[in-house]
Structure formats: C-alpha cells, structure tokens
Amino acid sequence: MSETSRPPLSHADWWRTAVIYQVYVRSFADSNGDGVGDLDGVRARLPYLRSLGVDGLWLNPFYPSPQHDHGYDVVDYRDVHPDYGTLASFDRLIQDAHRLDLKVIVDVVPNHCSIEHPWFREALAAGPGSPERARFHFADGEGDEPPNNWRSIFGGSAWQRVPDGQWYLHTFATEQPDFNWRHPDVEAAFEDVLRFWLDRGVDGLRIDVAHGLHKAEGLPDHEHADCDEVTGDPVNPHAWNQPEVHDVWRSWRAITEEYSQATGRERVLVGEVGLLDTEQLARYQRPDELHQTFFFEFLRAEWDDRSLYDVIDRGLETIAGSGSSVAWVLNNHDMPRSVTRYAGGAPGAGPGDLELGRARARAAAMLMLALPGSAYLYQGEELGLPEVTDLPDHVLTDPMFHRTGGVRRGRDGCRVPLPWRAEHDSFGFSPDGGSGTTWLPQPEWFAEHAADLLLGDGDSMLHLYREALALRHRIPALTSGTGELRWLPAEPGVLAFTRGDGFACAVNCSSRPVVNPIDGTLLLASDPEAGEKLPPNSAVWTLLPDGA
Template identity: 45%
Template sequence: MTAASSSPRNPSTPGAWWRDGVIYQIYPRSFQDSNGDGVGDLEGIRRRLDYLVWLGVDAIWVSPFYPSPMYDFGYDVSDYCGVDAIFGSLESFDALVADAHVRGLKVILDFVPNHSSIEHPWFKESRSGQGPKTDWYIWRDGAPGGGPPNNWISNFGGSAWTFDEARGQYYYHAFLPEQPDLNWRNPEVRAAMQDVLRFWLRRGVDGFRVDVIWHLIKDEALRDNPKNHAWTPKQPEIERFLQIHSADQPEVHSVIAGMRGVLEEFGDRLLIGEIYLPMQRVVAYYGEASENGLGGAHLPFNFQLIEAPWIATTLGEMIEVYEGALPPGAWPNWVLSNHDRPRIAARVGPRQARVAAMLLLTLRGTPTLYYGDELGIENVEIPESRIRDPWALREPGLGVGRDPERTPMQWDAGPFAGFSTDQPWLPLTPDWPQRNVAEFGADPTSILSLVRALLRYRRARRSLSRGKWRRLPCGGDLLAYERRDEGERTIVVLNLGAAAQVWPIPPDLPELRIVISTNCDRAGEASRGSSILRADEGLMFDAS
C-alpha cells in the first residue's frame, strides 16, 4: 500500500451508494486487536481503514460489538445501545465512523432484534411476571400433559423452550437458552427496537444488516412444526422438523416495513435482511410495492452462491431464475461466504476461489465480500481444546462448527500474523507466514491482487456496477455472461472445471480483448471465433 492509497475517495452519489458499492463484512473479534488481549476490537478496525480503501470496497458491515455475556459471541445482546468493553467504547465507535466517512467508506451495523441476552434488563423484568415488560418475550404454559408447549427445536439443538422457575412458565428461544426471543407481536417491543435503530442512525450509521429477520414473527397459535421425513441423525437436530410455523410468517413484513420507515427518516440508509429460505420466499422480503417503491428490505441477502453445487450449468440456471424472480424495482445481491458458513476456498479449493471472486464481483447487484476471502483463507483446523462455537459444543461430530470461518485476519509474517501481540482467540492458518496481506499485496499474481484488480475494474465500468446481465451460450464446465450498459460491454467466462475448455465466441460479439484473467497473465490478449480457458480459469473481456 502506498500513501496515495489512503486518500479520501469521492462520496458515492446520494441514493446510489449501495447499488454501486461493494460491502466488506468484518467479524470484529478477528480483524485487528489493538490492545494485545488476543481479541479484535473497534480501534483495530479503525487502524485498518486505509487497507480497505486500498482494497477498493465501499462499505464495512461490522458484526455485533454490543455489551454481551458472549454465550454466542455477541449475538446475545444485553444492551442494544452500547459497546462491550472487549471491543472498546461508544467513543471508539464514534471515532471509527468518523474516520470511515472521511475515507468515503460507509458503516453498516449488525442489528440483532429477534432475541436478546438472558441478562438484558428487559428479560429480567419480564421473567418476574410483573411490570410493563411482562409480555415482551414469548412465555407459555407447558403442554397439557407436561413438557414444552410444542415441538419447536432450537437452531443449536434441543428444545427451543426452557422452563423458568422464577416465572413458572416456558420461554421460547430459537437459539441458545441464553438468547430468549422477543415478542415482536407486542407494539411496545417494536417501538423500543425502532428507537434502537434511531440511536445508531443519529451516530452516523449508514445502514443495518438485520440478523435472522425471517424469524421475528412466529405462528400466533404456536402450532407444531411438521416432521421432515428426510432427516437423519447425521444432520443437525433443527432439520428434524420443517420450520413452517416457527419462522417466515406473513406478519413479519409489517415489522420490516416499520424498520424501513425508520431508516427513511434519515435519508439514504440501507436495510439488509438475513434470510435462509428458498429463493421464491427470499424475494418476498423486498416488500410490497407502493408509489414510493418497495417497502421491505433493500437487500434481502441472497445466499444461493453459498448453498448451490459448484457446477456451471446449475449456477447459470440459478442466476437466471433469481434475475427473473426479482420484483420490479428490486436490486439483486450476492454473498460467497460469511461468519456462519464455510469459506469459499474451503468449499471449492484455492484455484476455484479465484474464479469465485470473479463471479461475485461481476454479477449484477451488490456483492458482499467476507474478510479474509481476499487472501483465499481455507478451512482452519480447530483443535478440540480451542473450540469456541456453542453450536459445535452442543452438537459435536456433525461438522456444524463455525470457528473455522471466524479465524483472525492475517496481516503480515510477524508474530501472530500482525493481528495481535498475544495468542489470538482462534488459531491462524498453518501457512500464515506466506498467506497474509503484506506478502500477497506485493505479489501481482496473488488472489489479493486479483480481488483488488476486480474491484478497481468494477468501479471503472458502469457495465459491471449497473449494467444488465445476460447469459451467453457455452457448454461443459463453462459459465459465460455479458454485462452491458448502453455501448459498454463486458464479457465474463468462467471455467469451473479442472480441464481446459474451448469457448466458441458468439457471432454477435466483436473481437474480444482480455482485461483480467484469474491467473493474472493474459491481459491484452485478443480473441476472435473462440477462446481457450485453462483449468480453473476465469476471463474478463472488454467487448465495447
């Protein structure tokens, strides 16, 4: 990185930044430790902002840093309007936002409204059975014959109901018992949570990613979920039943519309929803159309690239179906990895991780890049003694552990990869002395240099940031498509196979010139009639 790399960029056009931009997800425990305790923090993120400008992203999404007992590492919130001392303070948060904005970077927060911590004052009052917050959580008597009110299962295994001796009733928790679900049918809960949004918006936040947004409303009658007859004991227990009544209820869309309304009080802010549902249901979370446009989430997260088989024809058909299913006025988005699912390089291997990066950054819509994917970090073996993920500890042997995708960012070849001056909370990759920002940033053939080149080219080409998407004919392991904005045309061809492939260039295309190869060695090469893609190679062509 040079001095010029840290200079401020021109702010995005109002009303357009999240359409043109690239979001970069930061898991704060693992990005940069500034105080030597082995855990990342907000000051660490602030010190690395120049790297993000150099890389070429437009916004950072920061996973939870609120006060929490850390049963689920911050997704169990005990104060929605504060910062846990592990991560810093409100002052360090304000400094992060200010410095990010000076550099032209937007800041998106992780909002966790479905459940709080069991230690939140709201829950403590609710469990007493007295006072105005009695109905702020989901309490029920047991079944007539004893036991939990219904058959709902926690996402981390076991019953989703825990009996509370103090109140003499069961409370519902879609995740850990230490994460009781709030009752979003209560208008007071909605109002309180909307005030939480306003608290952070007034501090300059540019948007929110809403955790498990499809869970917020449950079936009012609490009907049993139907059995999943395809389930086997080798699968997580949550899959024993189809989650028909415990999530994705019609009334949730009014809740989301209320959140959207709060953001619109503050101008050009972004609402993202985490949704693991079939694509036909995901697109419903854009909301109902009105004279002001769609009224749901701006971006219901599209996780198809995380879940789909890495097969060219499958991906091509999936992209076409998604594009065709989007409501009028909706803007697409794409995600390759996140803090809950194995990294892309762990799923498809290091060579295809380069191809995947080209796919992510050239599809139509807003991409989200997960920290460390620009280094091609693969699966990190976590010794049993160092497992931290509560899901892995509750359901061992099923491969559900999320620690491998949460390991520390690798900055240089110094002690602890430049992440900390002490032992990090999770292990580094075995090859961290070679796989780090300092080494890869100086290597023009590295995956980091490739990702940076893709981001720079995307920024310079309106065909990539806003252009239409059209699938092109191809066969075998190839996926080909065009991005076009008026006369500007960019062609992308990806070889998802381990053997060389010939791509017959459609006759309606002019002579093509390679601008980027995932192998970083073919820029400027011209093609007419056909083009040969080597194994595990992606090519981007200028066809203007």
C-alpha cells in the same frame, strides 16, 4: 487505480452496486494486545479497506454481550462491549470511514436477546402471567414436556424450562430468548435502537434473522418436525416468515427514508432472510420494505455451469424483478470458507484439495464481481484463506458445537483472527508486545496468507481482488448498474455473458481446458495461463471491440 482515485458512492441508490466488506470485529484487528479484535483495530485498518477498493464495511455485533453466541446474544443494543471499545471508539471509526468515503453498516439482532438482558431478568423475577413475561414467549408445558415440538436451529428443543415450571422459546441457543414481536414494547424499543444508530451516522443496518420475529398465533406444533437432536429446524412454517413481519420492515423503511431525506444520504436496510423460496425472498425487498437481502443461493451453489446459471438467472428474475438488486455472497461468518468448500473440505473433516479450491474461489470471485447488483465480501476471502478445519475441541466456542455434543463442528473455523504480517507475533493481528495469544488459535500456515506477503505477490488472491474492484469502478457497465446481463452461447461447462456494450465475462467450471468463447482484449484473468484458452476452473474479464 490508487486508493484516492476511487469515486465515492455518494449517489442515491448507492447500495444497488456497492461492494461491502464484512468485518467480524472480534477477529479483524486487535489494537490493545489482548488477543481480541476491537473497534480501534478496525479503524486502524480502514486505509487497507479503502485501498482494497470496497465501498463500505458491515460490522458484526459489537454490543455488550456475555458472548454465548459470539455477540448475537445482546444485553444492550445501544452501547459497545468493553472488549471492543466504547461509543467514542465507534464515533471515531465512523468519522474516519466517512472521511475515506466508506459506508458503515451495523448489525442489529431483533429476533432475540441475551438471558442477561434487563427485560429478561425482569421477566424471570416477575413470574408467570406477568406483563414482563409478555415481552417474550413464556408458556406452560404438559407435565415435563415443552409447550410444542419446535426445534432449535442449534439443535435440541427450542424451549427451556425455568424454575417456576414455565418454558421460554429460543429458536437459537438457550441463552437467546426470542422476543414476542406482538408486544408493543418490543416494536417501540427497536425503533428507538434504529434511530440511535442512525443518529450516530450509520449508513445502514444489517438485520439478523429478518424472516423471524413474529411467531404463529398459539404456537402450534410443527407437523413435519421430524428432525433429530442435532439437525436443527430451519423451515418451521410457524416460527419463520409470518405475514406480520413485513409490517415491521415497512415501519423501519419509513424511518430510514425519513433520515435519508433529512440528511441527503440514503440509509439502507439489508436483511438476513433464510428462506429457500426465492419468490418469498423477493417479497422482503419490495420498494417499501428492506432494500436488500443476501442471496445465499449463490453461496450454496455447486461448482458447475448448470447450477450457477440457474442460481444467477433465478436471482436476477426474482430479486431484481422486485425492484431491488441482488446482494451476491460467497462467504460469511456462518459458513465454511469458499476455498475449502470448493476444495471438498469441511470443518472436522480436513481441508480437501486446496489447490483446486483456490482456483475455483478465484474464478467464483470474478464471476460474483461481474454480476449485476452488489456484493458482500467476508474478511479474509481476499487473502484466499481456507477454513481452519482442525481446531481442537477445547478451543471451540460455537454453541452449535456444544449443543450437538460435537456432531456439528460449528463456525469457529471461518472466524480465526486474520493474518496481517507474516513475520510478527499473531501474524500482526495484535500489536507486538501483546499477549501473543489470540482468542482462537491461528495455525502456522496462516503466514502464507498474511496481507503484507500477498501485497508483494502480483499473482496473489489479494491482487486479484484489488484489480477486480478497481476495474469494477472504472467500467461503466459494472459500476452504473445499467449493464444488463446477456448470456452468450458456450460449450458445456462454461458460462459466458456480456454486461452492457463493452464488457464480457467467461468462466470455465469444467476440469478441462476450453476455447475462450469471447473475442476481445483481456482485462483480468483468475489464471495467468488464460488467453485464447481457458484453463480448468478459471475466469476472464474481456473488453469487447466496438459494436460487438
């Protein structure tokens, strides 16, 4: 299917089946040669995204920030960091994206801000007991001990002491103070932020740490805070998933509904909700709250048929059962890339068996794109990029690395600037004649994954994604959202299912060839040897005969 023949997602509920491409702006494309990606770089690559076949893009934070946590420490929620451009740059990007029938989702970070945010500067200056401090969580400790035993996600205590003796709460980096969402100023300010970007034409907002925001009254100790200085604390029941947070999403949903009705374009809210209980996760997607939340269980699942079957069934039963649709994810800016995960590699520990990882990642992509719901791709996964596991310590920028004394390598390895052209400086990330230095160094082997090289290889990962996305738009059972999944009998190690009346998918998760359990016309295969038999770690899409 050509880039101009893909039907736009103009219908209501477009988000239910959309494929959205996550753009980590700093590492996507550099337009001015300074080695840092920017909004004009994204704009120049919109035709690439259109030809890839995605329905829209999600932009990671591009707001003014001192970059202590890669832009998730925000100084001004209604402007653009000079490294990334200007508000005019953003306006041009969204106009061009809409001209290409691409939706645009922007990131918003409501749990915390930067220590350089005007409110926090005012709070430090105003002193204990002041109204300015009430917008955050300032508290007295006991002697030299912090107010409670909460731990930071990035390691260490979740409290930082200020010169006058009080402490402030930061569930992430020290430079990211948590807002007090029980203060009316905070709620009102973020409703203004929401309207600011909706007025500029965005199609939705991705919400960082959407299960955070409210903290338990009195900030009590966590009874099971037995993690050490480096493991973080992702399950503190007093810091996460408080009942009041659902009131925030009802309020925000009402605002998006207002814009949807006024403009005839549905605006959506997509939440990052880091809960392990899918029943609790589903509550965030009730009809009057968030439209979707990322289903991270799929990303975390082991590569075996039983694990994948259980995760898929659980997602469909709980998330879809809430009236929403599942937002499947294989990669994002916080996790090692799927090729490396499936290869048994890890940051700082080596790449693993990359041939195995690539085979599994190809099959997993086909599985994800065949499931009911939407899918979120992370930039570079269509290029088959592995994690850069051997970045030298002196270039690492992730606060997770620095706060744990290097015990946790952090997330820089999945954020290395993309390779666009194999034979150019910085592999085409920056224009020729630029600085020649990217903000994180690109390894030489990135040339093998450059987009221009892969476009000329019909067996590449890029072609697999393009063909799968084109088929996804053409096959009614996949694009309409009405094709329910029905599992088919298959031998151990194999997943097989149908969608609607005419489409089927089979995945061989085992290390041995197996007989293809589906009889029909082969549409697409992750392995060129697939046919009557499925090679190890492969997947196929099949068009079923009438009446099958």
